[in-house]
Amino acid sequence: GEEVAQTPKHLVRGEGQKAKLYCAPIKGHSYVFWYQQVLKNEFKFLISFQNENVFDETGMPKERFSAKCLPNSPCSLEIQATKLEDSAVYFCASSRLGGRGSYSNQPQHFGDGTRLSIL
């Protein structure tokens, strides 16, 4: 598609439950990024993929967060045993391959986000 599609738009979970978010990048884009925007509007980088390979996971809380980008499937971000502080808007973005080697100079296009509310 021509837009990054994120589902669901809003997800409500009780503390301790699992949450799974989905992202379909723009067709032809090689990179996928996940960001977390908390209530103070701050963006935190979580993880990026180059096609189905993890590219950078330095922002991921390793204990409960996991992500995948499998061929012919939407990418997913899964949170196990959710906590109250996981409440945030999770954005997915994608970009084309461009530039040299592993460095892409293409802008990132964002989806509309998934608002995760942990009660």
Next chain:
Amino acid sequence: AQTVTQSQPEMSVQEAETVTLSCTYDTSENNYYLFWYKQPPSRQMILVIRQEAYKQQNATENRFSVNFQKAAKSFSLKISDSQLGDTAMYFCAFMGLIQGAQKLVFGQGTRLTINP
């Protein structure tokens, strides 16, 4: 580590006025990219304008222009003839090679209100 600072949490101007949002950043890299994103209440992230660090000419997109001062590490956004639809959060973002991988680093955002 790269950091991006937006020192104006909130700004408010009258419709049709010109407004400038400030952004400074810190990096030791020479090649990088800078962006301004707009986030209206609908929370979409909309790319407004981008600037390549190796280009001296300031980027312009219709009513939006930037003042890029590489030596000062400053990247301000000017909105001319502001419109009610410009009301939104504006985020300045830096993109470069950070730990060998592309990543966006965002500022804290500036909430801009355009009053009728």
